[in-house]
Amino acid sequence: MSILTLHNSLNTYLILAAILFGMGIYGLITRRTLVGMLIASELILVASSINFMAFNRFTAPDPTVGQIFTLFIMAIAAAEAAIGLSITIAVYRNYKSVDTEDVVDLKG
Amino acid sequence: MNPTEWSWMPGIFTAEGFAGYADAAAGIVFLIMLATTIIGGIIACNSERLVRAVAGLALCFVGVAAIYYFLNSPFLAMMQMLIYIGAVCITIAFAIMLATPEESKKQGPAGPLTGPLGLVTAGLVTFGMIGLAVNTKFDIMPKVNMGKVKIIGSQLLTTYSMVFELVSVVLLIAIIGSLVIARHGRSK
The missing domain is CATH 1.20.120.1200 (NADH-ubiquinone/plastoquinone oxidoreductase chain 6, subunit NuoJ)
Incomplete structure (x- = not known):
């Protein structure tokens, strides 16, 4: 298999999705602002979408199902981004900060 | 010629x-x-x-x-x-x-161990998933259609119409909810 035919192999897409998922996990752990964590979670969602699309292209008998599911993932991601950012703005208004270490009122 | x-x-x-x-x-x-x-x-x-x-x-x-x-x-x-x-x-x-405040008080990762620990965790997850993906034998089924946009549209309005409507409702609720949350306390 040559490097120019990588796009015809299922493993390429699965490995790419795994790498994106790992980046998302890394971002979620190391980011210290709420917006940064939201960006990292978008990476995780995209990784799962790529997995769905890869299996849809290579193994699934009906190639419309994966596309429809990915479409639903996009809609949920948009809703999640809207709610997460509005919560971020509400937190910023109350605490004057979006740092995760400052929002510890419930820590006890 | x-x-x-x-x-x-x-x-x-x-x-x-x-x-x-x-x-x-x-x-x-x-x-x-x-x-x-x-x-x-x-x-x-x-x-x-x-x-x-x-x-x-x-x-x-x-x-x-x-x-x-x-x-x-x-x-x-x-x-x-x-x-x-x-x-x-x-x-x-x-x-x-x-x-985002103009001057960010604290930069960089949250603690001295957060960066390496995050890297280790992400690396473990990534290599676990790559190993799983490479070592698994997937069954390849014959395609029943080509997955064109026309078929997607008809399936969205027949087989998946319930989910389609539910996603619309979820988006509507998300929009209204985010407006309510972000507006709260604004009049103060």
Whole structure:
């Protein structure tokens, strides 16, 4: 298999999705602002979408199902981004900060 | 015209030669888009400034849209550009402008161990998933259709119509809910 035919192999897409998922996990752990964590979670969602699309292209008998599911993932991601950012703005208004270490009122 | 006159031309001008060059070009474009995706992801999860992270996220989404195109779905590629780059990235950029203090007191990772621990965790997850993906034998089923946009549309309104409506309701609730949450305390 040559490097120019990588796009015809299922493993390429699965490995790419795994790498994106790992980046998302890394971002979620190391980011210290709420917006940064939201960006990292978008990476995780995209990784799962790529997995769905890869299996849809290579193994699934009906190639419309994966596309429809990915479409639903996009809609949920948009809703999640809207709610997460509005919560971020509400937190910023109350605490004057979006740092995760400052929002510890419930820590006890 | 005598075909031997063209024998000095490169093989791209014959039909089968052109198909070979098109395949090679597709492979090169795929590699470029793969690199775009990964570089965008690295910028998105690593850069110090959030605006740069959003720009990296948009770059990553462009690459992902091209990868959807390679996965036989130009429709999803267009939706990726519209929804993720056009809506989600812009929303995040607005949130950064609205809700980030000018002077960020603390920079860098949250603690001395957070960076290495995050790297180890992400590496373990990544290599676990890669090992799982490479070592599993997937059954390949014969296709029952080509997955064209027409079939997607008819399936969305017949087989998946319930989920379609539910997603619409979820989006509506999300919009109203985010407006309510973000508006709370504004009149003070």
